[in-house]
Amino acid sequence: MAHVLVIGAGVGGMPAAYELREILPREHRITVISAVDYFQFTPSNPWIAVHWRERQHTTLEIAPLLERKGIGFIAQPVTAIDAEANRLTLADGQGVDYDYLVITTGPKLSFDEVPGAGPHGGHTHSICTVDHAERFWQDYQAFLENPGPVVIGAMPGASCFGPAYEFAFILATDLRRRKLRHKVPITYVSSEPYVGHMGLGGVGDSKSMLESEFRQNDIKWITNARTTKVEAGKLFVTQLDDLGNPYQEHELPFKLAMMLPAFKGVDAVAAVPGLCNPRGFVLIDEHQRSKKYRNIFAAGVCVAIPPVEVTPVPTGAPKTGYMIESMVSAIVHNIVAELNGRPASARGTWNAICLADMGDTGAAFVALPQIPPRNVNWNRKGKWVHLAKIGFEKYFLHKMRAGHSEPIYEKYVLKALGILRLEK
Numbered sequence: 001m002a003h004v005l006v007i008g009a010g011v012g013g014m015p016a017a018y019e020l021r022e023i024l025p026r027e028h029r030i031t032v033i034s035a036v037d038y039f040q041f042t043p044s045n046p047w048i049a050v051h052w053r054e055r056q057h058t059t060l061e062i063a064p065l066l067e068r069k070g071i072g073f074i075a076q077p078v079t080a081i082d083a084e085a086n087r088l089t090l091a092d093g094q095g096v097d098y099d100y101l102v103i104t105t106g107p108k109l110s111f112d113e114v115p116g117a118g119p120h121g122g123h124t125h126s127i128c129t130v131d132h133a134e135r136f137w138q139d140y141q142a143f144l145e146n147p148g149p150v151v152i153g154a155m156p157g158a159s160c161f162g163p164a165y166e167f168a169f170i171l172a173t174d175l176r177r178r179k180l181r182h183k184v185p186i187t188y189v190s191s192e193p194y195v196g197h198m199g200l201g202g203v204g205d206s207k208s209m210l211e212s213e214f215r216q217n218d219i220k221w222i223t224n225a226r227t228t229k230v231e232a233g234k235l236f237v238t239q240l241d242d243l244g245n246p247y248q249e250h251e252l253p254f255k256l257a258m259m260l261p262a263f264k265g266v267d268a269v270a271a272v273p274g275l276c277n278p279r280g281f282v283l284i285d286e287h288q289r290s291k292k293y294r295n296i297f298a299a300g301v302c303v304a305i306p307p308v309e310v311t312p313v314p315t316g317a318p319k320t321g322y323m324i325e326s327m328v329s330a331i332v333h334n335i336v337a338e339l340n341g342r343p344a345s346a347r348g349t350w351n352a353i354c355l356a357d358m359g360d361t362g363a364a365f366v367a368l369p370q371i372p373p374r375n376v377n378w379n380r381k382g383k384w385v386h387l388a389k390i391g392f393e394k395y396f397l398h399k400m401r402a403g404h405s406e407p408i409y410e411k412y413v414l415k416a417l418g419i420l421r422l423e424k
């Protein structure tokens with residue numbers, strides 16, 4: 001009898017636990033350990049920040065859901081992993097042993113790389129967690145009484161650009177609906193070398209598409225932006241040229257700023273000798289397995305993926321839903337294979353699919369494979385993307401409530417986008 005431990009109960013961890021339970025014979029135990037007792041659907045956070053959603057719409061209490069499926073649950077942060085002894089330590093001091101460990105701990109939000117950044121004692125907001133999005137909403141209500149300039153974007157080293165674009169368009173839409181857009185200059189400030197790069201080297205002609213959308217929405221932009229510090233109401237940016245030389249200094253005044261931080265791996269995972277790269281992301285092989293520890297697998301934002309290309313200001317490659325779904329499936333099949341005495345052979349796909357909401361319309365991007373040159377470079381804009389994104393949210397939350405692991409991207413999104421046909 002084996003004990004499979006999943007650390008993290010987010011977009012990767014919850015489906016991993018459900019899929020394991022569906023396939024693994026009952027004699028094997030599964031336990032999920034997560035830092036908090038609720039699941040949050042992170043992709044909805046931009047909507048929470050403008051109150052298009054509330055916390056109760058996009059979060060779920062985990063314990064009863066897992067209990068119903070015969071999966072153990074402990075709501076405690078993991079503070080240490082002894083990978084040689086196959087044992088974890090939790091914040092309350094208890095130890096938990098495992099035979100297989102699945103790490104899906106998402107990102108550590110690395111605000112402290114830029115002095116004055118971040119929502120905890122800094123001057124910029126984030127929408128990376130539901131708490132952060134709610135904090136934005138609190139300040140936004142006061143801002144609406146006395147509006148002014150807004151800065152939205154991504155810090156040096158960031159890898160998750162989709163939500164920054166989304167949030168710029170969502171905020172512009174919300175302000176337009178309130179008839180306040182004319183009082184709010186919006187500037188998009190990003191470490192990407194050009195608009196539409198998205199950490200992917202662009203997806204087809206995403207540059208023209210998103211520049212055009214920015215122009216249509218009166219959003220100005222600064223790219224190759226190395227944000228160096230933030231003071232109350234002011235963002236300091238050194239803009240680099242394409243060769244990486246400083247080319248212009250900016251001091252951008254703002255009343256509200258939402259800057260996505262660079263990500264790192266969480267401390268307990270990063271501290272395991274030989275498990276991670278210098279930023280704390282888990283080094284894995286093509287079967288999602290740790291290169292050093294054969295009984296440790298990892299999926300989602302916590303895995304190490306090399307940048308698609310070198311950029312003047314550092315950027316990373318995004319890890320989005322489709323990729324995470326396929327990583328999780330590969331892990332489950334590999335653990336089951338091993339327990340049945342077969343070698344692990346399943347692989348995740350490192351393809352990028354991004355649905356970005358823009359308020360009342362949206363943009364879809366598909367990059368197969370993630371690193372160019374590609375077989376498929378595809379982008380489209382339309383109201384159907386906005387609706388597809390709402391469908392994705394509703395279906396994912398339904399799936400988490402019902403406790404099944406049906407792959408959404410494989411079954412619905414790829415078909416809806418016609419990508420399976422494009423791939424052939």
Ligand SMILES: Cc1cc2nc3c(=O)[nH]c(=O)nc-3n(C[C@H](O)[C@H](O)[C@H](O)COP(=O)(O)OP(=O)(O)OC[C@H]3O[C@@H](n4cnc5c(N)ncnc54)[C@H](O)[C@@H]3O)c2cc1C
Pocket residue numbers: 007008009010011012013033034035036042043044045046076077078079104105106107127128129160162163266268299300301302319320321322324353354355
């Ligand atoms: C604002 C935002 C919007 C996004 N929108 C989209 C989108 O629309 N579509 C898309 O495909 N992708 C999107 N992404 C990217 C990606 O899909 C999400 O970041 C997704 O949540 C990543 O899943 P994950 O399982 O890797 O991490 P998470 O979902 O962040 O889960 C991490 C889990 O680990 C737990 N944890 C962390 N540290 C510990 C610890 N020490 N001990 C125990 N538990 C721990 C956390 O509590 C959490 O349960 C978005 C990302 C962001 C930030």
